[in-house]
Amino acid sequence: MSDLDTLEGDLLRQVSETSDEASLDAVRVAALGKKGSVSELLKTLGAMTPEARKERGPLINGLRDRVQGAIGTRREALAEAALTARLSAERIDVTLPVRDAPEARGRIHPISQVLDEITAIFADMGFAVAEGPDIETDDYNFTALNFPPGHPAREMHDTFFLAPDRNGQRKVLRTHTSPVQIRTMRSQEPPIRVICPGRTYRHDSDQTHTPMFHQVEGLVIDKAANIANLKWVLEEFCRTFFEVDAVKMRFRPSFFPFTEPSAEVDIQCSRKGGEIRFGEGTDWLEILGCGMVHPNVLRNCGLDPDSVQGFAFGMGIDRIAMLKYGMPDLRPFFEADVRWLEHYGFRPLDIPSLVAGLTA
Ligand code: PHE
Numbered sequence: 001m002s003d004l005d006t007l008e009g010d011l012l013r014q015v016s017e018t019s020d021e022a023s024l025d026a027v028r029v030a031a032l033g034k035k036g037s038v039s040e041l042l043k044t045l046g047a048m049t050p051e052a053r054k055e056r057g058p059l060i061n062g063l064r065d066r067v068q069g070a071i072g073t074r075r076e077a078l079a080e081a082a083l084t085a086r087l088s089a090e091r092i093d094v095t096l097p098v099r100d101a102p103e104a105r106g107r108i109h110p111i112s113q114v115l116d117e118i119t120a121i122f123a124d125m126g127f128a129v130a131e132g133p134d135i136e137t138d139d140y141n142f143t144a145l146n147f148p149p150g151h152p153a154r155e156m157h158d159t160f161f162l163a164p165d166r167n168g169q170r171k172v173l174r175t176h177t178s179p180v181q182i183r184t185m186r187s188q189e190p191p192i193r194v195i196c197p198g199r200t201y202r203h204d205s206d207q208t209h210t211p212m213f214h215q216v217e218g219l220v221i222d223k224a225a226n227i228a229n230l231k232w233v234l235e236e237f238c239r240t241f242f243e244v245d246a247v248k249m250r251f252r253p254s255f256f257p258f259t260e261p262s263a264e265v266d267i268q269c270s271r272k273g274g275e276i277r278f279g280e281g282t283d284w285l286e287i288l289g290c291g292m293v294h295p296n297v298l299r300n301c302g303l304d305p306d307s308v309q310g311f312a313f314g315m316g317i318d319r320i321a322m323l324k325y326g327m328p329d330l331r332p333f334f335e336a337d338v339r340w341l342e343h344y345g346f347r348p349l350d351i352p353s354l355v356a357g358l359t360a
Pocket of ligand 1: 176256291312325
């Protein structure tokens with residue numbers, strides 16, 4: 001056997017014995033690298049006579065080509081083996097249960113859900129959303145709403161007062177969303193059609209009252225808005241909100257300083273088996289206060305009661321949320337208990353709309 005055959009046999013065996021890309025590369029460098037055994041042989045060609053080169057040249061080049069080819073083939077085989085090993089080591093068990101993504105696991109608080117439902121319903125009737133601050137002046141919360149100073153209705157509200165400021169004025173945590181009526185009428189020209197949802201505060205706490213709660217106010221002012229319009233808006237709202245074909249409503253005369261006439265509205269329900277259902281039964285449940293905006297309130301906002309008029313209503317969001325979703329106690333609404341929220345909360349991507357369904 002010639003020296004070239006021996007070298008080739010050696011190199012090919014080394015190539016076939018490699019077990020990974022690193023050892024294969026070591027063989028390649030030892031043979032074909034700058035100082036590799038095959039490279040050294042190639043260098044000898046330069047010093048040969050043309051005849052000798054003609055004979056040895058093809059032999060050495062052939063050796064180089066075959067070694068190179070063997071290395072390439074081995075490299076592919078090793079890469080394929082490595083991939084196969086990785087695929088079987090990193091196998092995924094597709095039969096495992098799927099864990100919900102964070103955006104599917106989070107929950108929307110019932111208050112936020114109900115607020116979105118209310119906004120969707122009134123937006124469909126052409127109402128915009130107006131807002132005001134939680135901390136109000138006595139003027140916005142009472143005086144401009146036609147509560148005379150010292151009037152007993154102020155006491156009815158169990159108001160939280162802030163410490164007096166430099167001028168001896170005491171701000172209040174708003175006891176209702178009605179001050180937003182004043183803010184809206186003082187900043188916008190009629191026709192006005194707004195709802196004003198927000199937080200409200202009264203010194204009260206039991207199963208159905210918390211010191212902080214939520215109301216939504218409605219206000220419509222134009223040339224002719226009347227009680228018939230008010231009744232239609234409220235009926236339409238209740239029917240859509242409680243997702244029933246019809247609700248019977250009862251308007252009872254009542255008193256609010258800022259509306260005249262004023263009414264409290266009950267809706268018909270059944271209380272069979274302790275469960276409240278709407279659209280059936282012979283019981284009544286109070287859900288809101290309303291009335292025609294008092295001329296004094298219009299005047300307090302710079303409007304002329306002889307040329308514009310309108311109606312307002314206000315209801316407790318927490319209360320109608322409890323009614324709609326059968327929650328017996330209001331206090332857990334504000335306790336931030338994740339287990340409660342998981343039970344009563346709503347899926348974040350189910351956004352209420354009249355087209356897709358309020359609570360699809
Ligand atoms: N602000 C009243 C309350 O909190 C509700 C109401 C609003 C009544 C608008 C009439 C008109 O009880």
